Amino acid sequence: DAKTTQPNSMESNEEEPVHLPCNHSTISGTDYIHWYRQLPSQGPEYVIHGLTSNVNNRMASLAIAEDRKSSTLILHRATLRDAAVYYCILKETGAGSYQLTFGKGTKLSVIP
Amino acid sequence: GAGVSQTPSNKVTEKGKYVELRCDPISGHTALYWYRQSLGQGPEFLIYFQGTGAADDSGLPNDRFFAVRPEGSVSTLKIQRTERGDSAVYLCASSLAARSYEQFFGPGTRLTVL
Numbered sequence: 001d002a003k004t005t006q007p008n009s010m011e012s013n014e015e016e017p018v019h020l021p022c023n024h025s026t027i028s029g030t031d032y033i034h035w036y037r038q039l040p041s042q043g044p045e046y047v048i049h050g051l052t053s054n055v056n057n058r059m060a061s062l063a064i065a066e067d068r069k070s071s072t073l074i075l076h077r078a079t080l081r082d083a084a085v086y087y088c089i090l091k092e093t094g095a096g097s098y099q100l101t102f103g104k105g106t107k108l109s110v111i112p
Numbered sequence: 113g114a115g116v117s118q119t120p121s122n123k124v125t126e127k128g129k130y131v132e133l134r135c136d137p138i139s140g141h142t143a144l145y146w147y148r149q150s151l152g153q154g155p156e157f158l159i160y161f162q163g164t165g166a167a168d169d170s171g172l173p174n175d176r177f178f179a180v181r182p183e184g185s186v187s188t189l190k191i192q193r194t195e196r197g198d199s200a201v202y203l204c205a206s207s208l209a210a211r212s213y214e215q216f217f218g219p220g221t222r223l224t225v226l
Contacts, residue, residue: 032213034213041219042217042219042220043116043203043205043217043218043219043220044155044203044205044217045216045217046213046214046215046216049213085154087154091213093211098143098145098160098167098168098207098210098211099145099157099160099168099171100145100147100155100157100215101157102147102154102155102156103154104152104153104154105154
């Protein structure tokens, strides 16, 4: 799987929007962009994924650059419960593309 | 509904001992994955099951590690002759099928080897 680059840490004020960046300059045409997050002392949980178009769900929005070399996870109103490590993961769609390859992620702190 | 469960939540053992870690996936999920997470790192893939068979065990670090899923549901990760370097959180995940976009993770088992 292609490599992703994320900032080690970010801070946000509670109830403010948060934009978490991810660079993936070596992304291939068949790679989906997945985001997972891991709350303290829990296993990771799926947040959102996309291929080319921007995506929205109840948890977040995913904005994908036109050249697909970067993406941004957007939390519209950060809450204390959103404090977690956020992982940006590229996942192939072809055969054998079942495992997730995690980097170190971005640790998001939310300030009350 | 019930999520992925893992037992025990914590396991402390001595160097050289044998341990078994159990994973109960979400009912009906055919794909099951084991990952290992060291402190400050993201999870690392160990092994993937489709049904009863290990479809990919390329992430197992050495032959001291083995996993089974005899009836296509519960899985057990087995570690022989444990070493201090095996200390980590062992995570299990399941998905409806191998190429499902979402994997559901359990809370993990924290293994400490003294």
